[in-house]
Amino acid sequence: MAKQIPDIVIGRLPVYLRALLQMSQEGRQVTSSQELGERLGISAAQIRKDLSQFGEFGKQGTGYNIEFLANQVKEILNVNRVWDIAIVGAGDIGRALAGYNGFSERGFRIQMIFDNKPELIGTQSGPFTIKDSRTMKEEIQAAGIKMAMIAVPATQAQAVTDQLVEAGVKAILSYAPVNLNVPPGVHVQNIDPSIHLQRMTYYLE
Amino acid sequence: MAKQIPDIVIGRLPVYLRALLQMSQEGRQVTSSQELGERLGISAAQIRKDLSQFGEFGKQGTGYNIEFLANQVKEILNVNRVWDIAIVGAGDIGRALAGYNGFSERGFRIQMIFDNKPELIGTQSGPFTIKDSRTMKEEIQAAGIKMAMIAVPATQAQAVTDQLVEAGVKAILSYAPVNLNVPPGVHVQNIDPSIHLQRMTYYLE
DNA sequence: TAGATTGTTAATCGATTAACAATC
DNA sequence: TAGATTGTTAATCGATTAACAATC
Numbered sequence: 001m002a003k004q005i006p007d008i009v010i011g012r013l014p015v016y017l018r019a020l021l022q023m024s025q026e027g028r029q030v031t032s033s034q035e036l037g038e039r040l041g042i043s044a045a046q047i048r049k050d051l052s053q054f055g056e057f058g059k060q061g062t063g064y065n066i067e068f069l070a071n072q073v074k075e076i077l078n079v080n081r082v083w084d085i086a087i088v089g090a091g092d093i094g095r096a097l098a099g100y101n102g103f104s105e106r107g108f109r110i111q112m113i114f115d116n117k118p119e120l121i122g123t124q125s126g127p128f129t130i131k132d133s134r135t136m137k138e139e140i141q142a143a144g145i146k147m148a149m150i151a152v153p154a155t156q157a158q159a160v161t162d163q164l165v166e167a168g169v170k171a172i173l174s175y176a177p178v179n180l181n182v183p184p185g186v187h188v189q190n191i192d193p194s195i196h197l198q199r200m201t202y203y204l205e
Numbered sequence: 206m207a208k209q210i211p212d213i214v215i216g217r218l219p220v221y222l223r224a225l226l227q228m229s230q231e232g233r234q235v236t237s238s239q240e241l242g243e244r245l246g247i248s249a250a251q252i253r254k255d256l257s258q259f260g261e262f263g264k265q266g267t268g269y270n271i272e273f274l275a276n277q278v279k280e281i282l283n284v285n286r287v288w289d290i291a292i293v294g295a296g297d298i299g300r301a302l303a304g305y306n307g308f309s310e311r312g313f314r315i316q317m318i319f320d321n322k323p324e325l326i327g328t329q330s331g332p333f334t335i336k337d338s339r340t341m342k343e344e345i346q347a348a349g350i351k352m353a354m355i356a357v358p359a360t361q362a363q364a365v366t367d368q369l370v371e372a373g374v375k376a377i378l379s380y381a382p383v384n385l386n387v388p389p390g391v392h393v394q395n396i397d398p399s400i401h402l403q404r405m406t407y408y409l410e
Numbered sequence: 411t412a413g414a415t416t417g418t419t420a421a422t423c424g425a426t427t428a429a430c431a432a433t434c
Numbered sequence: 435t436a437g438a439t440t441g442t443t444a445a446t447c448g449a450t451t452a453a454c455a456a457t458c
Contacts, residue, residue: 008449014403019384022359032415040384044415045451052417060416061458078406085402092301097398099297102382106399107406146409147402154227171405173398177307179224179245187408189401193302193378194311196394197290197352198219200376201283201312203392204351213425237439249439250427257441265440266434 009050013077015040016047020070032063079107086140086169088160089151090115090130093175097149099126111145116156133160140167147171154178161188214255218278220245221252225275237268284312291345291374293365294356295320295335298380302354304331316350321361338365345372352376359383366393 019039023031033044033051040047051057051069054076058064074080085103087094090113098113113125116133123130131139140148148169152160157176164172171187174180177195180188224244228236238249238256245252256262256274259281263269279285290308292299295318303318318330321338328335336344345353353374357365362381369377376392379385382400385393 006449010407011404013407014400015384017403018382018397018400022383034415043451045453046449048415048417049450056417058416059458060456061414063415076407077403078409079403083402083406083409092304096297096301100398102399106403108399108402147405149398170409171402173401173405177223178227179220187405189405191396191398191401192223193305193354193396194307194313195219195223196378196396197288197313197376198222198282198284198311199216200352200378200392200394201288202215202218202281204283204288204375211425239439248427250429251425253439253441254426261441263440264434265432266438268439 005053009053010077012042012046012050013073016050017070017073017077017079020066020073024066024070028066030063031066031069033058035063074107081107083108083147084111084143084145085109086111086136086143086145086148086164087113087151088115088133088136088148088164089175090117090120090125091151094149094151095125097151098128108147111143112139137163137167140164140169145169148173150174150176152176210258214258215282217247217251217255218282221255222275222278222282222284225271225278229271229275233271235268236271236274238263240268279312286312288313288352289316289348289350290314291316291341291348291350291353291369292318292356293320293338293341293353293369294380295322295325295330296356299354299356300330302356303333313352316348317344342368342372345369345374350374353378355379355381357381 016036019036033047037044037047057069057072071080085108087097087110094113098110103110112131113128114131114133114136115121120130121132146169148164150157150160150172154176157174157178158180161172161180161182165182165186170185173189173191175191177192182188221241224241238252242249242252262274262277276285290313292302292315299318303315308315317336318333319336319338319341320326325335326337351374353369355362355365355377359381362379362383363385366377366385366387370387370391375390378394378396380396382397387393
């Protein structure tokens with residue numbers, strides 16, 4: 001079994017990757033742990049330590065080749081391929097996600113979007129025709145989709161989650177403001193703007 | 206000066222609060238650190254430890270009164286009041302945020318939304334008329350708004366941030382996929398779905 | 411060569427957990 | 435009273451930082 005990497009380290013890698021790709025777009029060739037750290041507000045030592053968990057990617061005296069390191073991090077994170085994604089919920093948030101063009105360049109491709117509202121089913125959301133939730137499990141399974149984003153009301157989120165798990169989905173990004181329970185081996189990330197806001201109000205007057 | 210509370214503890218409080226309010230809606234009166242922990246996937250000891258940083262809110266043998274504890278946590282987090290918020294960027298995400306009705310019950314009120322696109326300025330987004338970004342600093346300052354959400358392209362995010370800081374904004378929730386630099390005393394939280402997704406692909410096959 | 415920066419070790423710092431007296 | 439659960443202390447565990455030899 002491979003060495004166990006702390007999840008907190010995994011959580012920082014996508015941030016490093018985003019910064020590297022941005023530097024690359026700026027036409028830069030080389031960077032250092034110090035420069036990266038300054039951009040991100042992270043210590044240089046931590047960046048070197050994090051990367052050293054996976055191998056040696058730099059050169060003493062010169063630093064890191066940006067393109068090379070970005071590719072290595074992509075490989076570590078498993079995003080040197082395309083992941084198909086299903087969206088559940090075609091309200092404002094679901095449709096905004098369906099129309100977001102930032103996914104393709106980061107390794108993701110929206111494949112389908114579902115809703116249970118009769119008035120939405122069959123209508124267009126950008127390039128997608130909104131599908132009936134009742135066919136969800138079947139279609140996701142048939143397509144072999146492993147990742148989903150949930151944008152349904154809190155009250156429906158757990159039921160949707162259970163169905164996605166049954167369909168073989170292994171990673172869920174949830175926009176529903178509720179805690180989801182999943183079996184071991186299924187991963188969940190939550191995005192709830194109120195939670196993020198409340199985390200900052202503590203520090204305000 | 207008050208005792209320094211770890212930021213990681215502050216980060217868990219909104220999650221506790223959300224669970225407490227949900228229990229309250231379910232008609233429950235009392236809970237325990239153990240039950241809360243099971244719901245949230247957090248150890249009971251950690252919940253007790255976190256809360257003990259701020260006072261004694263429970264009763265030995267019986268646990269915590271849900272409504273009382275929720276109110277205490279609201280007070281700690283400074284959300285026993287209403288915070289006015291400005292949204293910058295009236296694209297899909299900005300408009301979805303403007304139309305999201307989950308904010309009011311969590312202590313937040315959207316006050317205004319801005320964009321710099323001539324074809325959007327003056328049009329409606331739900332109950333709001335989209336305002337011209339050029340008046341942003343002035344209007345935010347005049348209204349005394351301290352919190353903002355940014356939903357503009359990555360390329361514009363830092364410039365918008367700088368203006369918000371100038372206008373006196375102290376807390377920013379950014380949906381732009383880029384790292385923002387702010388002076389001390391200004392708080393930033395980032396929401397980038399690709400980052401959350403990439404954090405999970407590591408664990409997938 | 412001299413300067414810069416890595417990868418890594420050891421030291422420090424901080425967070426989590428276990429355990430239990432206090433007490434409802 | 436007996437059972438349950440808190441608040442807190444001490445022990446454990448894990449993450450971050452400082453420092454430096456190696457070396458480009």
